[in-house]
Amino acid sequence: MTKDLALSKVYQLLEAGPVVLLTTARKGRANVMTQSWHMMVEFEPPLIACVVSNRNYSFAALRATKECVIAIPAVELAPKVVGVGNCSGRTVDKFERFGLTPVPAERVAPPLVAECFANLECKVADTRFVNNYNIFVLEVLKAWTDPAQKNPKTIHHHGYGRFAVDGKMIKLKSRMR
Amino acid sequence: MTKDLALSKVYQLLEAGPVVLLTTARKGRANVMTQSWHMMVEFEPPLIACVVSNRNYSFAALRATKECVIAIPAVELAPKVVGVGNCSGRTVDKFERFGLTPVPAERVAPPLVAECFANLECKVADTRFVNNYNIFVLEVLKAWTDPAQKNPKTIHHHGYGRFAVDGKMIKLKSRMR
Numbered sequence: 178m179t180k181d182l183a184l185s186k187v188y189q190l191l192e193a194g195p196v197v198l199l200t201t202a203r204k205g206r207a208n209v210m211t212q213s214w215h216m217m218v219e220f221e222p223p224l225i226a227c228v229v230s231n232r233n234y235s236f237a238a239l240r241a242t243k244e245c246v247i248a249i250p251a252v253e254l255a256p257k258v259v260g261v262g263n264c265s266g267r268t269v270d271k272f273e274r275f276g277l278t279p280v281p282a283e284r285v286a287p288p289l290v291a292e293c294f295a296n297l298e299c300k301v302a303d304t305r306f307v308n309n310y311n312i313f314v315l316e317v318l319k320a321w322t323d324p325a326q327k328n329p330k331t332i333h334h335h336g337y338g339r340f341a342v343d344g345k346m347i348k349l350k351s352r353m354r
Numbered sequence: 355m356t357k358d359l360a361l362s363k364v365y366q367l368l369e370a371g372p373v374v375l376l377t378t379a380r381k382g383r384a385n386v387m388t389q390s391w392h393m394m395v396e397f398e399p400p401l402i403a404c405v406v407s408n409r410n411y412s413f414a415a416l417r418a419t420k421e422c423v424i425a426i427p428a429v430e431l432a433p434k435v436v437g438v439g440n441c442s443g444r445t446v447d448k449f450e451r452f453g454l455t456p457v458p459a460e461r462v463a464p465p466l467v468a469e470c471f472a473n474l475e476c477k478v479a480d481t482r483f484v485n486n487y488n489i490f491v492l493e494v495l496k497a498w499t500d501p502a503q504k505n506p507k508t509i510h511h512h513g514y515g516r517f518a519v520d521g522k523m524i525k526l527k528s529r530m531r
Contacts, residue, residue, distance in 0.1 A: 218488075337528060
């Protein structure tokens with residue numbers, strides 16, 4: 178299911194603002210949440226800032242274990258992605274409820290999500306912004322893509338369950354990396 | 355051209371990860387850059403984190419004046435957006451070169467961009483992450499939309515001038531704000 182992705186290309190996945198899944202693991206139990214407040218901070222090694230609210234069950238696991246996986250779903254998974262966001266790991270095994278397949282990661286304890294077209298294994302690199310803003314700075318240690326998912330279309334949240342789905346791709350002559 | 359937008363709805367514009375323009379003004383001179391490393395941090399008052407590299411000409415203006423406007427372009431502006439990203443305000447008046455119209459803002463010195471469908475007037479709320487990560491935390495003071503631009507489609511950068519354009523909008527039953 179997975180193919181190595183160069184760390185130098187990670188930003189091309191996240192810069193576009195897709196809704197993602199974020200997995201954590203604590204005391205032998207994996208959890209997954211829906212997340213869309215993230216941004217690239219550095220190209221390589223890829224640094225990502227993301228907001229995980231202290232109201233989310235995943236917050237404590239992320240802060241304690243300092244590890245997570247960011248898994249990027251294509252539009253076909255949208256109903257499951259919303260389902261994951263509508264309940265809490267406090268009371269639900271979300272992998273089981275939504276038929277998502279956890280796959281062992283290589284560098285971190287939280288699992289990859291097999292159904293996602295890309296998975297980023299991350300460690301927390303900086304927690305100084307957690308207390309004020311719930312911002313975690315993550316470093317991507319390892320990145321995977323699923324070559325069987327060709328041209329995956331991501332979803333972009335516009336609030337209250339409205340999502341823009343990727344449409345056509347355009348190419349312009351840019352000096353921007 | 356502009357209509358008030360409730361600050362509580364600002365996140366619906368940025369959470370989806372569009373490429374944006376960022377204007378600054380210093381010593382009576384306005385400048386504009388292309389930007390796509392940003393994320394929402396809080397709903398209301400809307401807080402945004404964004405990365406402005408210290409290699410960008412806008413960096414010094416943003417740090418010194420602590421004000422900017424985030425202007426969100428629809429796909430029709432994509433060639434100009436890329437053009438803005440391909441040159442520097444050090445040597446070019448980018449508003450003039452690309453035929454972008456600066457419009458006075460209400461709360462800050464940097465101008466709105468008339469051609470954009472949304473404009474967010476921002477002040478820098480926190481600079482503690484600038485030295486390590488070039489991350490500015492912005493507070494949106496005032497938000498505008500252009501009611502004449504119906505269903506604007508934003509662009510999402512995938513690296514090296516490849517942009518995904520918004521396609522269809524889907525609606526799912528979500529408890530997520």
